[in-house]
Amino acid sequence: MPRNDNELEIYIITGITPEPVQRTYLKTTKVQEVIDDIVQLYNLAKDGKYKLEKKDESGSSLKPERPLVSYDIKDGDVLVFTDMGIAV
Amino acid sequence: MSVDPRTSLQTVEREVKACEEFAKMYEWDLSSIDIEAQKFTVTMKCPVDDSIYIISIQFDDYREKPLLIDFIDPNTGEIGTVNAYPGPCKGSVGGFFHNQGPCICHPASRKAYGELGGPHKQDWDMSKWELIPQTGSIKDICRMLRAIWSRISDPEVYGGRMHG
Numbered sequence: 001m002p003r004n005d006n007e008l009e010i011y012i013i014t015g016i017t018p019e020p021v022q023r024t025y026l027k028t029t030k031v032q033e034v035i036d037d038i039v040q041l042y043n044l045a046k047d048g049k050y051k052l053e054k055k056d057e058s059g060s061s062l063k064p065e066r067p068l069v070s071y072d073i074k075d076g077d078v079l080v081f082t083d084m085g086i087a088v
Numbered sequence: 089m090s091v092d093p094r095t096s097l098q099t100v101e102r103e104v105k106a107c108e109e110f111a112k113m114y115e116w117d118l119s120s121i122d123i124e125a126q127k128f129t130v131t132m133k134c135p136v137d138d139s140i141y142i143i144s145i146q147f148d149d150y151r152e153k154p155l156l157i158d159f160i161d162p163n164t165g166e167i168g169t170v171n172a173y174p175g176p177c178k179g180s181v182g183g184f185f186h187n188q189g190p191c192i193c194h195p196a197s198r199k200a201y202g203e204l205g206g207p208h209k210q211d212w213d214m215s216k217w218e219l220i221p222q223t224g225s226i227k228d229i230c231r232m233l234r235a236i237w238s239r240i241s242d243p244e245v246y247g248g249r250m251h252g
Contacts, residue, residue: 056240083224084235
């Protein structure tokens, strides 16, 4: 079934599974919502510290409040999800 | 408690292999494993200020005990000195690199426990490290290395080198 033009199919490397996980989001989905989705998908700690980056731009965290479309993220793009560790 | 060194080695070899793609992506340099000493190192170059961080990972009794993680001063070769460590992170992501020890202040880091001079004396039980809530998903070598990298590769988080 063809996808809606307002949707993005992206791949997220988490390290939790050997292969990236494929997810579909609205283009307007906020980065934080993507993070929350992965946290829920893998039952991670809700009070953890997580970040999302473009695969080829290590060190540049996507800002949680911005929508995916604002980063020019396209179908097939690969993001990297990292658990930064809870600082104690 | 004591884990057969061969068991620890097999676990470490498997976890290190799982890290290869990230090591390539982030240009980490993983040393060969010193089987007798049960340790290896990972060298990372911080893209923010080009600082070199050398992580020492000792895996005796792993996974019954968490890894003994430390940093090696790239200039002197001394292990566990303040200058070897990244400093506390900026912003809301908080500590992680703690100057008491110094250590990585996380349940997956053996040096964080009181038994080894770390800040957590009674609130964390090393024998149950994987079950401590603050462990989160950081339960293997790759995720620990990625957590370290996430804190030294991001200019909005990286706090420079630790100072005494």
